[in-house]
Amino acid sequence: xxxxxDMKRFLExxxxxxxxxxxxxxxxxxxxxxxxxxGYNGRIYPVNPxxxxxxxxxxxxxxxxxxxxxxxxxxxxxRDLVLxxxxxxxxxxxxxIIIVGVGYADADEQGxxxxxxxxxxxxxxxxxxxxxxxxxxxxxxxxxxTAFAPFPIGKIPxxxxxxxxxxxxxTPYFKLxxxxxxxxxxxxxxxxxxxxxxxxxEDVNFIVIYLETIKEGRRxxxxxxxxxxxxxxxxLRGGKTDQGRQAVMGHTGAxxxxxxxxxxxxxxxxxxxxxxxTDIEDFIVTFSSLPLMKGKRVGIMTYPxxxxxxxxxxxxxxxxxxxxxxxxxxxxxxxxxxPWAPCANPMDLTAAVFVxxxxxxxCFEMIMQALLIDPEIDAIxxxxxxxxxxxxxxxxxxxSRLSRIYNDKPIVSYLYSPDPERIMARKYEDAGGAVVxxxxxxxxxxxxxxxxxxxxxxxx
Amino acid sequence: xxxxxDMKRFLExxxxxxxxxxxxxxxxxxxxxxxxxxGYNGRIYPVNPxxxxxxxxxxxxxxxxxxxxxxxxxxxxxRDLVLxxxxxxxxxxxxxIIIVGVGYADADEQGxxxxxxxxxxxxxxxxxxxxxxxxxxxxxxxxxxTAFAPFPIGKIPxxxxxxxxxxxxxTPYFKLxxxxxxxxxxxxxxxxxxxxxxxxxEDVNFIVIYLETIKEGRRxxxxxxxxxxxxxxxxLRGGKTDQGRQAVMGHTGAxxxxxxxxxxxxxxxxxxxxxxxTDIEDFIVTFSSLPLMKGKRVGIMTYPxxxxxxxxxxxxxxxxxxxxxxxxxxxxxxxxxxPWAPCANPMDLTAAVFVxxxxxxxCFEMIMQALLIDPEIDAIxxxxxxxxxxxxxxxxxxxSRLSRIYNDKPIVSYLYSPDPERIMARKYEDAGGAVVxxxxxxxxxxxxxxxxxxxxxxxx
Numbered sequence: 001x002x003x004x005x006d007m008k009r010f011l012e013x014x015x016x017x018x019x020x021x022x023x024x025x026x027x028x029x030x031x032x033x034x035x036x037x038x039g040y041n042g043r044i045y046p047v048n049p050x051x052x053x054x055x056x057x058x059x060x061x062x063x064x065x066x067x068x069x070x071x072x073x074x075x076x077x078x079r080d081l082v083l084x085x086x087x088x089x090x091x092x093x094x095x096x097i098i099i100v101g102v103g104y105a106d107a108d109e110q111g112x113x114x115x116x117x118x119x120x121x122x123x124x125x126x127x128x129x130x131x132x133x134x135x136x137x138x139x140x141x142x143x144x145x146t147a148f149a150p151f152p153i154g155k156i157p158x159x160x161x162x163x164x165x166x167x168x169x170x171t172p173y174f175k176l177x178x179x180x181x182x183x184x185x186x187x188x189x190x191x192x193x194x195x196x197x198x199x200x201x202e203d204v205n206f207i208v209i210y211l212e213t214i215k216e217g218r219r220x221x222x223x224x225x226x227x228x229x230x231x232x233x234x235x236l237r238g239g240k241t242d243q244g245r246q247a248v249m250g251h252t253g254a255x256x257x258x259x260x261x262x263x264x265x266x267x268x269x270x271x272x273x274x275x276x277x278t279d280i281e282d283f284i285v286t287f288s289s290l291p292l293m294k295g296k297r298v299g300i301m302t303y304p305x306x307x308x309x310x311x312x313x314x315x316x317x318x319x320x321x322x323x324x325x326x327x328x329x330x331x332x333x334x335x336x337x338x339p340w341a342p343c344a345n346p347m348d349l350t351a352a353v354f355v356x357x358x359x360x361x362x363c364f365e366m367i368m369q370a371l372l373i374d375p376e377i378d379a380i381x382x383x384x385x386x387x388x389x390x391x392x393x394x395x396x397x398x399x400s401r402l403s404r405i406y407n408d409k410p411i412v413s414y415l416y417s418p419d420p421e422r423i424m425a426r427k428y429e430d431a432g433g434a435v436v437x438x439x440x441x442x443x444x445x446x447x448x449x450x451x452x453x454x455x456x457x458x459x460x
Numbered sequence: 461x462x463x464x465x466d467m468k469r470f471l472e473x474x475x476x477x478x479x480x481x482x483x484x485x486x487x488x489x490x491x492x493x494x495x496x497x498x499g500y501n502g503r504i505y506p507v508n509p510x511x512x513x514x515x516x517x518x519x520x521x522x523x524x525x526x527x528x529x530x531x532x533x534x535x536x537x538x539r540d541l542v543l544x545x546x547x548x549x550x551x552x553x554x555x556x557i558i559i560v561g562v563g564y565a566d567a568d569e570q571g572x573x574x575x576x577x578x579x580x581x582x583x584x585x586x587x588x589x590x591x592x593x594x595x596x597x598x599x600x601x602x603x604x605x606t607a608f609a610p611f612p613i614g615k616i617p618x619x620x621x622x623x624x625x626x627x628x629x630x631t632p633y634f635k636l637x638x639x640x641x642x643x644x645x646x647x648x649x650x651x652x653x654x655x656x657x658x659x660x661x662e663d664v665n666f667i668v669i670y671l672e673t674i675k676e677g678r679r680x681x682x683x684x685x686x687x688x689x690x691x692x693x694x695x696l697r698g699g700k701t702d703q704g705r706q707a708v709m710g711h712t713g714a715x716x717x718x719x720x721x722x723x724x725x726x727x728x729x730x731x732x733x734x735x736x737x738t739d740i741e742d743f744i745v746t747f748s749s750l751p752l753m754k755g756k757r758v759g760i761m762t763y764p765x766x767x768x769x770x771x772x773x774x775x776x777x778x779x780x781x782x783x784x785x786x787x788x789x790x791x792x793x794x795x796x797x798x799p800w801a802p803c804a805n806p807m808d809l810t811a812a813v814f815v816x817x818x819x820x821x822x823c824f825e826m827i828m829q830a831l832l833i834d835p836e837i838d839a840i841x842x843x844x845x846x847x848x849x850x851x852x853x854x855x856x857x858x859x860s861r862l863s864r865i866y867n868d869k870p871i872v873s874y875l876y877s878p879d880p881e882r883i884m885a886r887k888y889e890d891a892g893g894a895v896v897x898x899x900x901x902x903x904x905x906x907x908x909x910x911x912x913x914x915x916x917x918x919x920x
Contacts, residue, residue, distance in 0.1 A: 028850045079800075102811055106765075107800030149845055151877075164766030169845055169876045212769065238769035241776035247769045247806060276770075277876070278899050305566075306624030309672065309698035309707045310736075316701035340539075340567030346707060351562055385609055385629055390488045416629045416737070439738050 006128045007197035009096035010137050010189070011179055013071035013144065014042045017094070019063060019085055020076035021046035021054050028150040031074060032057065037150070039143035045070060063088035072096045074136060074146045079103040079114055082132075086118055090125035097122070098146055099131035105185045106133045119187050134184030135165030138177050141203055153177040158284060159204035161194045163212050163238075167277075176280070178203060190216060192223040199227045206284055209235040209271075212248045221269050228270035232453060234283050236274040237262055270456035272449050279445065282437065286446040289435050290410035293451040295378035297323045298444070299371040300346035301364075302383035307416065307440065308346030311381055314441050318448035322346060329374045336363050345377075349384075365398045372406035379410045379447050382434065386417030386424035394424065396431040403433030410435075410450060412443040466588045467657035469556035470597050470649070471639055473531035473604065474502045477554070479523060479545055480536035481506035481514050488610040491534060492517065497610070499603035505530060523548035532556045534596055534606045539563040539574055542592075546578055550585035557582070558606055559591035565645045566593045579647050594644030595625030598637050601663055613637040618744060619664035621654045623672050623698075627737075636740070638663060650676060652683040659687045666744055669695040669731075672708045681729050688730035692913060694743050696734040697722055730916035732909050739905065742897065746906040749895050750870035752917075753910040755838035757783045759831040760806035761824075762843035767876070767900065768806030771841055774901050778908035782806060789834045796823050805837075809844075825858045832866035839870045839907050842894065846877030846884035854884065856891040863893030870910060872896075872903040 021032045028034070032046045032054045044057055045066055051059040060066050063073075063085060073094045075085055079101055089097055104115040115132065122129050130136060136146030140153035151168045156178035160167055165182050179201070181194050191214060198204045207227065214220050224233060239248035240259045266273050274280045298320050302308040312322050325345050334343040341351030352363055371377050387393050403411050411434040415424050425436040437443035481492045488494070492506045492514045504517055505526055511519040520526050523533075523545060533554045535545055539561055549557055564575040575592065582589050590596060596606030600613035611628045616638035620627055625642050639661070641654050651674060658664045667687065674680050684693060699708035700719045726733050734740045758780050762768040772782050785805050794803040801811030812823055831837050847853050863871050871894040875884050885896040897903035 027852055028847065103798070103800035111800050150847065150850070151845075162766075164764055166764055166766045166876065210766065212766075236770075238766055238773065240773045243776045243782060244769050244773035247765075247772045247782075276899055276901050278901075304624055304626055305707075306622075306626045306670065306672075306698055309704050310696075312707045313698065313700045313704035316703045322703060322707075338563070340563035340571055385611075387488065387610065390610070392487055416626065439736055441736050441738075 006096065006189070007181075007193060009071045009128070010098070010130055010181065011139050011144070011197065012142065013096065015045065015070050015072070016040070016042060016144070016146070017045040017047055017063070017066055017070045017073045018076065019047040019073055020081075021048045021051070021059065022076070023048065023051050023054055025055065029148040030055075031076060031146055031148060034145050034147070034150055035143070038145040038153070040145065041142050042071075042144070043069075063092060066092055068092055070094050072098065074098045074100060076100050076148075079111065079132075082114070083118055083121060086121050086125075086127065090121075090127060095127055097127055097129050098134060098136040099129060099184075100134055100136060100146070100148070102133045104132040105187065115185065115187050122188060129188040130181060131184040132187065135168055135180075135182040137182070138168060138180040140175075140178045147182075151177070153180070155203075157203060157205035157288070158208055159194075159198035159201065159206070160208045160210075161191055161198075162208075162210035164210060167208065167210050176208065176284075186213075186215070190220070192216065192219045195220075195223050195227050195233075199223075199230060205231055206287060207231055207233045208280055208284070209233060210238065211235065212238045217265065221265055224269040224271055229457065232272055232283075232287050233270070234272045234274050234280055235266060236277070236280060270453065272453055278442065282442050282446045283449050286410070286412070286435055286450060287453075290412070290450070291408050292454040292457075293379045293410050293447050294408070294454050296321050296451055297376060297378045298381055298447065299325070299374065299377035299379070300381045300383070301349055301367060301371070302346050302381075303349045303385060305346065305348045305350070307383045307414070308348060311346060311383065311440050311444065314444040317441070318445050320444060320448050320451065323376050325371075326374050326376045329370045329376075333367050333370045336367065360392065361395070361398065364395055365402070368398065368402055368411075369406070372402060372409055377409070378451070379412070381440075381443060381447070382411060382413045383440070384413070384415055386415035388423040394427060396424075396427040399428060400431035400433035410447065412437060412447055414438075414440050414443050466556065466649070467641075467653060469531045469588070470558070470590055470641065471599050471604070471657065472602065473556070475505065475530050475532070476500070476502060476604070476606070477505040477507055477520075477523070477526055477530045477533045478536065479507040479533055480541075481508045481511070481519065482536070483508065483511050483514060485515065489608040490515075491536065491606055491608060494605050494607070494610055495603070498605040498613070500605065501602050502531075502604070523552060526552055528552055530554050532558065534558045534560060536560050536608075539571065539592075542574070543578055543581060546581050546585075546587065550581075550587060555587055557587055557589050558594060558596040559589060559644075560594055560596060560606070560608070562593045564592040565647065575645065575647050582648060589648040590641060591644040592647065595628055595640075595642040597642070598628060598640040600635075600638045607642075611637070613640070615663075617663060617665035617748070618668055619654075619658035619661065619666070620668045620670075621651055621658075622668075622670035624670060627668065627670050636668065636744075646673075646675070650680070652676065652679045655680075655683050655687050655693075659683075659690060665691055666747060667691055667693045668740055668744070669693060670698065671695065672698045677725065681725055684729040684731055689917065692732055692743075692747050693730070694732045694734050694740055695726060696737070696740060730913065732913055738902065742902050742906045743909050746870070746872070746895055746910060747913075749892075750872070750910070751868050752914040753839040753870050753907050754868070754914050756781050756911055757836060757838045758841055758904070758907065759785070759834065759837035759839070760841045760843070761809055761827060761831070762806055762841075763809045763845060765806065765808045765810070767843045767874070768808060771806060771843065771900050771904065774904040777901070778905050780904060780908050780911065783836050785831075786834050786836045789830045789836075793827050793830045796827065820852065821855070821858065824855055825862070828858065828862055828871075829866070832862060832869055837869070838911070839872070841900075841903060841907070842871060842873045843900070844873070844875055846875035848883040854887060856884075856887040859888065860891035860893035870895075870907065872907055874898075874900050874903050
């Protein structure tokens with residue numbers, strides 16, 4: 001049975017046994033209760049020697065007494081019971097097991113030995129393992145959720161592979177988990193196997209990876225390089241620094257490679273490298289909302305010029321250029337600018353708007369349209385104050401319309417403001433067409449990642 | 461008359477003439493209307509040859525007809541009228557003038573000459589100038605506001621000096637302007653003069669600078685180095701990169717120095733260097749809410765370990781350390797941790813909380829207290845999921861209490877969550893004691909800046 005079928009047992013099980021299910025409810029840590037609350041569409045078999053039922057579902061005293069149709073077992077007991085439970089699971093022909101608990105390679109010498117033993121035992125019985133030291137799996141399309149902290153998931157086209165439950169928690173702005181596998185100590189199921197599952201999974205358009213260490217690096221590169229051509233892979237790595245690498249040792253008991261090696265591997269495989277969870281959030285929004293940036297050249301429209309200068313600095317930081325505009329563009333819109341603030345890149349809209357007065361909206365539209373047509377420009381950064389009480393500063397309708405007509409160049413926006421409810425940003429988001437970022441750096445880094453990814457798709 | 465008195469005319473005028481006042485209302489760009497709306501507590505004299513009154517205030521046809529008690533004149537006319545208006549202002553013994561318009565050293569050769577002429581004319585008449593190319597000034601304590609875009613200001617202990625109106629706009633999370641001077645092309649009034657005003661101004665506790673170029677660098681260093689010992693100075697520079705420097709040329713017509721030189725000058729003067737507006741926001745909140753970090757050593761409390769590792773990476777990035785805990789601390793709280801997840805730094809709370817079960821809150825308190833006492837630790841980073849529905853994850857009350865008892869070490873927190881309304885973050889903010897950041901990087905960068913500033917205060 002190939003990797004894909006194995007992963008199906010983990011991510012699309014028709015039945016789940018929860019071994020060591022707790023009777024304590026209401027704290028978000030009860031896996032049986034969570035499965036019910038998440039609307040899991042399969043059968044649930046709680047195992048607890050002291051319970052008749054858990055959350056109204058019949059409980060079994062032990063694995064021996066379970067029926068024989070179980071796709072996935074989640075083991076929640078302490079480590080001293082795990083080998084025996086795996087043996088019992090083998091007798092019940094359970095082929096997929098999640099070991100949630102800590103105390104294995106992540107812990108002491110005894111734990112390291114135990115982990116080797118359980119892998120050996122699993123191999124002998126054709127059992128695959130996710131974990132130990134894991135939140136397990138989640139599937140927002142079926143309500144599958146084995147974690148002991150109740151974070152939101154949904155029918156979201158993002159497939160997560162991590163070595164921590166942390167990313168199940170999403171971000172303040174959106175859910176990250178459509179499907180998720182926390183590999184934990186990654187004693188058996190590997191990054192490459194989950195990647196191959198997501199590769200063919202029609203529910204998943206983006207793949208997010210958090211990794212600390214990778215075994216079988218060559219296989220990972222080969223698979224990631226292939227999958228990345230079909231779906232963007234965004235990766236954040238823990239242990240980038242020497243101090244961080246030492247901490248990784250204590251976390252999963254594995255040795256993290258040097259930053260240089262990983263960075264080279266990621267680049268060659270077309271993996272988009274994130275430096276923080278904020279990056280992950282920004283990259284997913286950008287990749288899912290905008291056309292790719294097919295080059296490095298940014299056209300900047302700004303009020304006022306200072307933000308244009310800060311943008312030029314940020315472009316340089318992320319490997320983007322701010323080129324001169326084409327002669328056609330200057331010919332077309334130059335007359336909108338006064339002689340002492342001529343049409344250039346970055347383009348200071350302040351003077352033009354003063355000159356045009358009431359016509360400033362049509363003037364803005366002509367300028368943005370000219371940049372969208374300009375062959376010297378690959379993307380537009382549009383900077384504006386956000387003053388919800390003053391509709392003269394609201395260009396959302398124009399941006400939305402133009403982005404639909406000229407849909408091969410991404411438009412990103414930075415709305416600076418004291419607008420605590422992000423009223424103006426939401427207007428742009430609702431209208432569609434531009435992604436609004438809360439800082440210039442975030443806007444330009446996201447553009448740069450799109451440009452890098454386009455380069456990977458076209459030059460390798 | 462010294463620099464301080466000059467700046468008083470700009471920031472604490474008892475009367476303002478608005479020359480070239482517009483009759484158009486309701487678009488946020490009318491300076492007379494803005495002064496009224498902001499509750500300016502002095503006299504307003506609109507000057508407009510075509511108006512009898514503006515916003516119900518008597519208008520004057522020209523400067524000649526103004527009374528003789530005017531502290532500050534704001535000139536809104538186009539550049540061709542400015543020299544004549546300054547001559548008229550001189551006759552009225554007006555000593556402080558803001559020239560708002562563009563078209564001077566920021567523009568063309570004619571503008572550059574005109575700027576030199578008007579500086580010369582001002583010097584001959586003992587007149588000081590802010591601008592041209594400026595939003596002018598703001599004072600949230602008196603309602604003074606000369607900008608033509610209505611951003612919020614307030615009685616906030618932040619003094620801003622910028623070369624753009626952009627920073628008048630504040631940030632999405634809070635107002636930046638208690639007092640503000642936009643120097644624009646900075647043809648006369650200098651950064652050093654405004655710094656000296658803020659140095660003695662009891663309303664101002666923090667100084668924020670946005671600069672592109674500095675003339676009289678030696679004087680600036682001398683003044684900034686002195687003022688920084690009394691009040692933190694946070695500076696963001698436009699034109700850090702070669703491309704950015706070229707853009708600066710077009711903005712204010714001045715040549716920006718190299719990044720290396722500025723960085724060295726800032727460091728020597730104790731200026732806290734921001735890389736973005738986000739940094740400015742974070743640093744002000746941190747400096748105004750927490751005790752300084754008196755060293756480089758961070759104690760990390762985290763659920764789960766992955767965020768601990770990402771924090772160690774971020775510490776390394778910002779020059780902070782994650783040291784071993786003192787033997788006393790391990791002796792004191794070691795028993796709270798299971799043998800396979802021992803008490804260490806970063807400290808994985810997950811296992812401890814599992815072991816302690818219902819006692820996890822008192823366990824958390826003992827751990828944080830031990831770190832606050834530990835002589836090897838200078839600050840605490842506390843990482844937790846934020847699940848507003850589950851009070852077991854709410855430590856706000858404990859953090860608040862401990863921070864008051866052990867008030868010499870800063871506590872910063874990163875609450876990861878899908879909590880769109882930031883309910884949990886607000887609980888911590890309301891309880892006081894820890895600053896909650898939306899990312900690990902931002903939390904640790906802010907700590908590092910406090911530590912750098914403490915070093916400056918103590919080692920120079």
